[in-house]
Amino acid sequence: MKTRKIIDLLDSLLGGERTKRSRRELAVEELLHKLEKKENKLLERLEHIDTDDEDEKRHLEIKLQVNRAHQDKARQAISSWSGTKPEAETETEAQ
Amino acid sequence: MQADATRFGTIFKTLKSASGSVALFLAIPALLYIFNASESFATISAGVAVFLFGMRFMEAGFQAFTGGMLENILKACTTGRIRSLLFGVVSTTIMQSSSLVSVITISFLSAGLINLAAGIGIVFGANLGTTTGAWLIAAFGLKVKISAYAMPMLALGIILVFLPGKKAKGAGDILAGLGFIFLGIAFMKDGFDAFSQGFDLTQIQVEGLQGILLFVLFGALATVIMQSSHATLVLILTALAAGQIDFQAAIALSIGANVGTTITAIIGALSANIQGKRLAVAHLFFNVVTGTIIIATIEPTLVVVETLSDFLGFSDTDATLKLALFHTLFNSLGVLLLTPLIPAMIPYLKRLMPVPRTPGLQPMYLTAATEAFPETLNTAMVQELARLYDNAIEIMAHGLHFHRRILFSHTLLHDAIKTSNDLITIDLDDQYAQRVESLSSAILETITRNVTRHGGDLEHLRAYQAACRSIVTCVKETKHLRPNLTQYIHHKNPYIRDKYNHLRVSIGDTIRAIDIIRNEPETTRETLGLEAIRVKFMQDDASASGELEAMIRDGKITARMGMSLLNDLRYTQSIIWALIDIARILFGETEEHHTDAERMLNLNEDDLSRLARGKS
Numbered sequence: 001m002k003t004r005k006i007i008d009l010l011d012s013l014l015g016g017e018r019t020k021r022s023r024r025e026l027a028v029e030e031l032l033h034k035l036e037k038k039e040n041k042l043l044e045r046l047e048h049i050d051t052d053d054e055d056e057k058r059h060l061e062i063k064l065q066v067n068r069a070h071q072d073k074a075r076q077a078i079s080s081w082s083g084t085k086p087e088a089e090t091e092t093e094a095q
Numbered sequence: 096m097q098a099d100a101t102r103f104g105t106i107f108k109t110l111k112s113a114s115g116s117v118a119l120f121l122a123i124p125a126l127l128y129i130f131n132a133s134e135s136f137a138t139i140s141a142g143v144a145v146f147l148f149g150m151r152f153m154e155a156g157f158q159a160f161t162g163g164m165l166e167n168i169l170k171a172c173t174t175g176r177i178r179s180l181l182f183g184v185v186s187t188t189i190m191q192s193s194s195l196v197s198v199i200t201i202s203f204l205s206a207g208l209i210n211l212a213a214g215i216g217i218v219f220g221a222n223l224g225t226t227t228g229a230w231l232i233a234a235f236g237l238k239v240k241i242s243a244y245a246m247p248m249l250a251l252g253i254i255l256v257f258l259p260g261k262k263a264k265g266a267g268d269i270l271a272g273l274g275f276i277f278l279g280i281a282f283m284k285d286g287f288d289a290f291s292q293g294f295d296l297t298q299i300q301v302e303g304l305q306g307i308l309l310f311v312l313f314g315a316l317a318t319v320i321m322q323s324s325h326a327t328l329v330l331i332l333t334a335l336a337a338g339q340i341d342f343q344a345a346i347a348l349s350i351g352a353n354v355g356t357t358i359t360a361i362i363g364a365l366s367a368n369i370q371g372k373r374l375a376v377a378h379l380f381f382n383v384v385t386g387t388i389i390i391a392t393i394e395p396t397l398v399v400v401e402t403l404s405d406f407l408g409f410s411d412t413d414a415t416l417k418l419a420l421f422h423t424l425f426n427s428l429g430v431l432l433l434t435p436l437i438p439a440m441i442p443y444l445k446r447l448m449p450v451p452r453t454p455g456l457q458p459m460y461l462t463a464a465t466e467a468f469p470e471t472l473n474t475a476m477v478q479e480l481a482r483l484y485d486n487a488i489e490i491m492a493h494g495l496h497f498h499r500r501i502l503f504s505h506t507l508l509h510d511a512i513k514t515s516n517d518l519i520t521i522d523l524d525d526q527y528a529q530r531v532e533s534l535s536s537a538i539l540e541t542i543t544r545n546v547t548r549h550g551g552d553l554e555h556l557r558a559y560q561a562a563c564r565s566i567v568t569c570v571k572e573t574k575h576l577r578p579n580l581t582q583y584i585h586h587k588n589p590y591i592r593d594k595y596n597h598l599r600v601s602i603g604d605t606i607r608a609i610d611i612i613r614n615e616p617e618t619t620r621e622t623l624g625l626e627a628i629r630v631k632f633m634q635d636d637a638s639a640s641g642e643l644e645a646m647i648r649d650g651k652i653t654a655r656m657g658m659s660l661l662n663d664l665r666y667t668q669s670i671i672w673a674l675i676d677i678a679r680i681l682f683g684e685t686e687e688h689h690t691d692a693e694r695m696l697n698l699n700e701d702d703l704s705r706l707a708r709g710k711s
Contacts, residue, residue, distance in 0.1 A: 023688040024688045024691050024692055024695075026688075027684075027686075027688045027689045027691065027692035028692045028695065028696070030689075030692075031621065031623075031689075031692050031693065031696065034619060034621050035621070035623070037619070038619075038621070038624065055509075056507075058631075059627075059631060062627045062630050062631050062634070062706075063624060063627040065627075065630070065706055065709060066623075066624065066626045066627040066630055066698070066706060067623075067624065067627075069626075069698060069702060069706060070623045070626075070696045070698070073695070073696045073698075074696055077695055077696075
């Protein structure tokens with residue numbers, strides 16, 4: 001959060017040159033970070049779960065699957081931006 | 096205006112409770128003085144008290160069985176006027192309490208499980224059902240020493256009360272209640288026997304129509320005070336048996352008791368919804384019309400009672416049996432005359448008591464000032480929508496028979512409903528009109544007005560519009576789901592019971608998950624994880640997996656149950672999907688690039704299906 005605010009502040013001082021795309025990219029990175037943290041928490045809970053509690057175990061496993069699916073999507077998006085597409089092009093697209 | 100009305104209501108309630116306290120304060124010393132002066136009056140009063148105590152026990156006992164069995168019988172037995180009428184007769188005969196039957200009828204009417212015509216039929220039938228009590232008391236209660244039966248009933252009842260299990264406790268309450276009722280009758284009988292030796296009630300009788308009307312008033316007052324026409328009837332029968340009143344006075348008193356019980360129902364219906372009030376008025380109409388006819392034709396009525404008594408072989412001195420016969424004739428006349436008029440009564444009752452048009456919940460945050468700027472409008476809009484959401488959740492929780500303390504507790508819902516699973520009475524139409532309709536309309540109106548003004552913020556406004564519509568959808572779909580849910584969550588068939596409990600737990604878990612996200616700090620908050628609820632629901636979907644078909648094929652559930660479940664699965668899915676959409680808009684990221692990012696990572700239907708199929 002703090003990093004984001006500092007970057008936003010700097011951006012406004014520099015006349016708002018940062019593109020909408022890069023802001024979104026940052027947001028996706030931040031989201032990925034949250035998802036990774038959540039994944040660790042889920043794994044920790046799965047490790048300590050009562051083996052008899054099948055329903056809770058299944059519920060956590062689904063959460064983990066969904067979390068990883070979101071992480072995959074986030075990584076795909078980040079790699080597509082950083083790799084192939086030029087910034088100006090994407091900027092136009094985003095607008 | 097609304098604030099004034101609320102203030103007036105509060106003052107009225109305070110005055111009402113204060114006047115009640117003053118009346119009680121004055122009544123207690125007066126009663127103590129009378130008890131001291133007359134031992135027989137004290138015995139009669141004790142009899143009434145024990146009788147009412149027994150009634151309360153019995154009502155509590157029957158309530159233990161209202162979680163399924165009674166509801167299923169009610170639904171099956173109220174299709175058609177005659178069935179409803181018979182149901183009223185039979186249920187009141189079994190329970191010996193028309194009040195309990197009326198209360199249950201009002202609650203089912205409010206729940207939309209039965210219609211007003213069926214409700215009126217049951218209440219008319221209940222009037223006829225109370226006559227069986229008069230026969231039992233007249234034939235046995237005053238001749239046999241019933242206190243001898245009371246003692247073993249009480250002893251057995253109390254043993255059952257201490258046994259584990261809701262049903263055993265309920266049976267114990269019923270048995271102990273009957274014991275107390277018998278004991279109360281015995282006390283009243285003893286009291287009147289002693290009373291008759293020292294005082295003669297016949298001396299204060301007034302002749303003619305005035306006298307009849309006076310006793311009608313006495314009967315009504317006694318019933319209102321004792322909150323039981325049954326107790327009044329027992330008093331009349333015992334007073335008649337002791338020769339304290341003559342037969343004509345007893346007739347007038349019993350008419351009064353019937354009118355009095357409707358006043359009790361009207362007082363009870365004050366807190367009920369409009370349907371309950373209409374039912375109470377129909378009940379009053381029944382007794383006033385029948386009572387007026389009987390009073391107007393008192394002489395021929397007495398001749399009919401005498402002739403029928405002779406025909407049935409009652410002895411001339413057996414006035415109590417004659418009174419039971421009169422009571423039956425009185426209520427039968429009402430049923431015969433007024434049952435065919437039920438269809439005509441309904442539009443009249445609806446005109447007499449239309450659904451109240453109240454202003455409903457109004458916006459608190461959306462004002463002209465907040466509308467002035469897009470930023471303030473957005474903040475106010477989220478707050479207003481969150482307020483609408485909270486109201487909707489409360490209505491939905493009660494609609495799904497969840498107490499909020501259970502819904503928002505830390506216990507797993509599946510476990511929590513095993514210990515707290517009672518049915519909650521709520522008028523969803525009324526609640527929707529009061530707390531959702533007007534506020535959601537005002538929000539949508541504000542959005543429409545501002546779409547043109549703040550065109551640049553169109554995306555946010557469209558999202559709020561969608562959230563508002565989804566909240567409305569949730570309440571409406573809950574209304575569709577509720578009738579079958581009410582019927583099946585306590586059903587004796589364990590398969591359908593589990594499926595329906597699973598449906599409401601799925602919605603409850605979603606509401607809970609959203610509540611957790613809402614209370615998380617922004618640094619860790621993300622609503623993407625809610626997709627797991629969708630995946631789990633898709634995996635559990637009995638219709639998609641073929642489980643539903645198999646259950647019907649194996650005879651575990653009927654085809655009708657299967658059809659209901661299939662429809663209700665779709666309602667549940669619609670509610671869960673809408674709740675998640677609402678959560679994303681209201682409690683997710685607020686900044687545009689963050690909402691964009693979340694939208695990019697959203698799982699589409701194919702992703703969800705793929706994950707659901709990945710079930711191990």
